[in-house]
Amino acid sequence: MLSKKYMTDWRLNSGWKLGDFQEKVHNDLNVEVSKSQYYRTKNKVNDMLYGKYKDQYTRLYDYCEELRVSNPGSTVVMKTEVDEDSGVEMFLRLYICLDACKRGYLEGCRPVIGLDGCHLKGPHKGVLLSAVGIDPNNCIFPICYCVAETNDKNSWGWFLEKLQHDIGMYDQNKWTIISDRQKGFLPAVYDLLPEVEHRFCVRHMYSNFKKVHSGLALKDKVWKLAKTSTVNRFKAEMESLKNFNEGAHGWFSELNPRHWSRSHFRTYPKCDILLNNLCESFNSTIIEARNKPLLGMLETIRIYLQKRLQSRRDTSVRWHGPLCPKVQKVIEKLKNDTRTCISTYAGGSKFEVRDMYGGQNAVDINMKTCSCRRRKLTGIPVFMQSVQLSLVEESPRIMFTTATPLKHSKKHIALSLIL
Numbered sequence: 001m002l003s004k005k006y007m008t009d010w011r012l013n014s015g016w017k018l019g020d021f022q023e024k025v026h027n028d029l030n031v032e033v034s035k036s037q038y039y040r041t042k043n044k045v046n047d048m049l050y051g052k053y054k055d056q057y058t059r060l061y062d063y064c065e066e067l068r069v070s071n072p073g074s075t076v077v078m079k080t081e082v083d084e085d086s087g088v089e090m091f092l093r094l095y096i097c098l099d100a101c102k103r104g105y106l107e108g109c110r111p112v113i114g115l116d117g118c119h120l121k122g123p124h125k126g127v128l129l130s131a132v133g134i135d136p137n138n139c140i141f142p143i144c145y146c147v148a149e150t151n152d153k154n155s156w157g158w159f160l161e162k163l164q165h166d167i168g169m170y171d172q173n174k175w176t177i178i179s180d181r182q183k184g185f186l187p188a189v190y191d192l193l194p195e196v197e198h199r200f201c202v203r204h205m206y207s208n209f210k211k212v213h214s215g216l217a218l219k220d221k222v223w224k225l226a227k228t229s230t231v232n233r234f235k236a237e238m239e240s241l242k243n244f245n246e247g248a249h250g251w252f253s254e255l256n257p258r259h260w261s262r263s264h265f266r267t268y269p270k271c272d273i274l275l276n277n278l279c280e281s282f283n284s285t286i287i288e289a290r291n292k293p294l295l296g297m298l299e300t301i302r303i304y305l306q307k308r309l310q311s312r313r314d315t316s317v318r319w320h321g322p323l324c325p326k327v328q329k330v331i332e333k334l335k336n337d338t339r340t341c342i343s344t345y346a347g348g349s350k351f352e353v354r355d356m357y358g359g360q361n362a363v364d365i366n367m368k369t370c371s372c373r374r375r376k377l378t379g380i381p382v383f384m385q386s387v388q389l390s391l392v393e394e395s396p397r398i399m400f401t402t403a404t405p406l407k408h409s410k411k412h413i414a415l416s417l418i419l
Helices: 007-012 018-029 035-050 053-070 099-108 153-167 185-192 202-209 216-227 231-244 246-253 277-285 294-317 325-337 374-378 384-394 396-401 410-418
Strands: 075-082 089-097 112-119 127-134 140-148 176-179 197-200 342-345 350-354 360-364
Touching: 007 035, 018 035, 053 075, 053 089, 053 294, 075 153, 089 099, 089 153, 089 294, 099 140, 099 153, 099 294, 112 277, 127 153, 127 277, 140 153, 140 277, 140 294, 153 185, 176 185, 197 202, 202 216, 202 246, 216 231, 216 246, 231 246
Parallel strands: 112 176, 176 197
Antiparallel strands: 075 089, 089 140, 112 127, 127 140, 342 350, 350 360
16 A cells, blocks of 8 residues: 555655655554565565566566667676576676767776775665766766676676776776775786776775774874875875874885875876775765666666766856866966965076975976976976966066967966966
């Protein structure tokens, strides 16, 4: 009775909580609903809306073929195994990389990928593995996803093989991945992608660290270590940590800093990301889908991706200027942050920049380098505003010689320093 009466409400609100449902039924019918009645009703509604969980697996071949027909160029691969006792073919894994996501990522995104897995919440347990990139506006760009039996080395290895083939991840030195260091994920990466730069999510790393070394002072020191951009500064911060807490220093000494500190990151991808927010953001958007039967979940994810791509395309048409909005905001913030810096011309295209806290950095606008390494890490000139003022006010001759013809306006010169 309850399932039929509230089926429409449940379809509109698939994440209906126990307390909210109990309150609704009590107000409508003056009846108390137990926790077990809530879950029975929920399962019956899902059966009526999406079909029974078990029946979903018999339709998977048809679903995969329909995806290939309606999305030419997509990669849809299903793996099954035969049960030794019954001889029945059993579902094991399903990998999906839609053509629009594949081409969009390869044509417009940096070679940086977040990888993560989240648990499914239906009666047939499993995990959803995903790969998520960063678009030019620093927003998430889902690439592919995979339903697998568990979060182990075999599942991750199978998923990574398909991902590597789809996006051509063969010149591994040019790629960067970031993960939460799952136990099954690490050995798969070491086997398949040993040369890829592998970063660890610092938030998850700190969560493990604080179980044995807690305290606000230690937290600040950990984030200083992660955010520092030069090796010498990293060594100084490690020495400071050792003097403060030898146990904490020993914990971090066992981790290679190339996995978690900007001071040891490669500079090619122009991305200094420290957190695996990419996958966390994607997982949060599909949290309701993970409660649905298999086909219902897959369709919810596909529709979400379709709507997201369309929405981003419509939004980007209204953008103006050479930079995406979020990147422009970063530039404007850096300009404000460096207004208190003082730059001194040092000959050629070089400048010395001093900040109000006593820090000093050498900037070469022709080589597009800064001794703090942040320019190489991000591609964004940190001390642009200070050097720009020096070019315009102190040494106009240098301003023009660094930008070729004399006819270029100051506005164009300032822009050329960014690009």
